[in-house]
Amino acid sequence: MKRYYRLLLILLPVLAGAAVWWTLASREPAYQGKPLSRWIAEIKAGDPNNPSRFDCSPAQREAIQAMGLEALPALLEAVRPMKYESWGMAAYRRCFLSLPFAMRRHLPLPAPQDIERKMAFRYQVVEDARRLRPQSEPLLIATLGHSRPEVRAAAAEALGGLTNSSPTVFSALTNHLRDPNVQVRLYVVEAISCFGPAASNAVPAIAENIRLDGPQDRSAGYTAEREWAAMALGKIGSGAVVAVPVLQEGAGQSTNAYFRVTSAIALWHIRHQPADALPALLQAWAVFDPHMKGMILNCFGEMGPGAAPAIPLLAAFLDSPANRADPNDSYNRSLALDALRKIAPNVAEKREREAEGKKP
Numbered sequence: 021m022k023r024y025y026r027l028l029l030i031l032l033p034v035l036a037g038a039a040v041w042w043t044l045a046s047r048e049p050a051y052q053g054k055p056l057s058r059w060i061a062e063i064k065a066g067d068p069n070n071p072s073r074f075d076c077s078p079a080q081r082e083a084i085q086a087m088g089l090e091a092l093p094a095l096l097e098a099v100r101p102m103k104y105e106s107w108g109m110a111a112y113r114r115c116f117l118s119l120p121f122a123m124r125r126h127l128p129l130p131a132p133q134d135i136e137r138k139m140a141f142r143y144q145v146v147e148d149a150r151r152l153r154p155q156s157e158p159l160l161i162a163t164l165g166h167s168r169p170e171v172r173a174a175a176a177e178a179l180g181g182l183t184n185s186s187p188t189v190f191s192a193l194t195n196h197l198r199d200p201n202v203q204v205r206l207y208v209v210e211a212i213s214c215f216g217p218a219a220s221n222a223v224p225a226i227a228e229n230i231r232l233d234g235p236q237d238r239s240a241g242y243t244a245e246r247e248w249a250a251m252a253l254g255k256i257g258s259g260a261v262v263a264v265p266v267l268q269e270g271a272g273q274s275t276n277a278y279f280r281v282t283s284a285i286a287l288w289h290i291r292h293q294p295a296d297a298l299p300a301l302l303q304a305w306a307v308f309d310p311h312m313k314g315m316i317l318n319c320f321g322e323m324g325p326g327a328a329p330a331i332p333l334l335a336a337f338l339d340s341p342a343n344r345a346d347p348n349d350s351y352n353r354s355l356a357l358d359a360l361r362k363i364a365p366n367v368a369e370k371r372e373r374e375a376e377g378k379k380p
Contacts, residue, residue: 314352
């Protein structure tokens with residue numbers, strides 16, 4: 021009899037676990053007989069025959085679209101930090117590195133972390149969530165309170181990207197402007213900026229985050245937060261007038277060229293006065309990252325004749341030898357010529373005639 025009870029005590033937890041698993045599995049959406057969890061696992065793993073491919077296969081894309089809103093909670097839950105590893109793999113990596121070489125050479129190397137594939141999966145989840153809006157918005161708003169910051173960040177990013185007008189979405193985003201995770205705050209601010217001038221009520225809180233004497237630490241995350249906030253204030257435009265003093269301070273500092281440029285461009289988008297932005301943009305040009313010079317050139321073009329002080333700079337850039345080491349050089353030159361056409365059409369036309377005359 022005792023043996024019978026012992027067997028029963030063993031079987032009961034097993035049967036209970038099986039019942040729970042069956043209940044959860046039966047609720048899981050499926051497509052063509054394959055549960056969502058398996059589709060997600062296959063998407064994350066990628067195509068072993070084509071490892072350079074990061075997007076979904078046509079069949080995977082069809083499956084996710086067919087399951088629609090039902091698939092979204094699990095997709096959001098499946099987003100992981102870029103350096104995330106399962107417990108087993110992380111333990112194996114630590115143990116492997118601590119073993120003597122004589123032992124390590126007989127063991128397989130730990131698989132490298134595929135950050136690009138993780139980024140591609142996260143991007144796809146965000147796009148799926150946006151595609152399902154406005155139906156997905158209640159779920160995304162609820163997910164802003166998720167315990168894991170990478171999931172909250174994905175939800176916040178999905179609530180941006182489109183022109184927003186929902187008061188419910190705006191209220192939810194502003195409630196998370198003080199999220200403890202900087203990555204979440206970045207995407208919350210970006211999503212708020214999609215409301216344009218209607219987001220004016222959120223401007224004081226956004227501006228407070230970028231004050232040079234603000235309470236935040238000076239970490240890399242805080243540096244990015246100030247830059248993103250400046251760009252967001254520029255997108256809000258005329259609704260961000262109260263942030264002008266903070267942005268003027270940002271455009272006047274010399275320790276962070278990117279923040280200086282984004283602050284100056286934001287000032288232009290808010291007040292449309294070239295004098296607000298030109299001094300900082302002209303000074304930043306020589307030291308600014310060539311990959312980002314397009315931002316300055318686009319702003320010069322938007323200013324039109326108001327950017328006349330930039331004509332010598334543009335002419336010198338167009339006359340300089342091509343920089344083959346910079347993949348953006350050709351594109352930047354086309355932007356510079358386009359800006360010159362808008363600032364001084366006669367000067368641009370003369371240059372183009374001269375260039376045509378020099379051709380063999």
